[in-house]
Amino acid sequence: MAWTILFVAGLLEIGWAIGLKYTDGFTRPVPTLLTAASMIASVVLLGLALKSLPVGTAYAVWTGIGAVGTAILGIVLFAEPATAMRLGAIGLIVSGIIALKFA
Template identity: 80%
Template sequence: MAWIILFLAGLLEIGWAIGLKYTDGFTRLTPTVLTATSMVASVVLLGIAVRTLPLGTAYAVWTGVGMVGTVILGIVLFAEPATAMRLGCISLIIAGIAGLKLTA
């Protein structure tokens, strides 16, 4: 169950990272409220997950899920470059997340 909670925390991290783009420097109320809510919920779920999971593993997986999702959505939503190097680096992050999950 802790892994599911951690994955949800990572999804919320993606949400707030992407939400930052839509807040327009925190000048738009609705995106700002949604982004802040996602930030708090993400950290709360991470806190719940680390009750069971090792802190280093949980934090690395949380940030890894957030990074991979944010980069992919940046490519899809904001036409950021999808170069071979960027995609290769995303693959390495995914491999690291899988490795941490297998060793936890």
């Protein structure tokens, strides 16, 4: 169950990272509120996952999910470059997340 909670926390981290772009410097109320809610929920769920997972593993997986998801959505939503080096680095992060799951 802790891994599921951690995964959802990582998805919410993607949500707030992408949401920051839509807040326009916190000048748009609805995106700002949704982003803040996602931030809070993500950290709360991370805290719940930490009840049974090692802090180093949980934090690395949480940030890894956020980094990979945000990078992929940056490519899809904001036309950021999808170079071979960038995609390879994303693949390495995913490999690290999987390795930590089974470590």
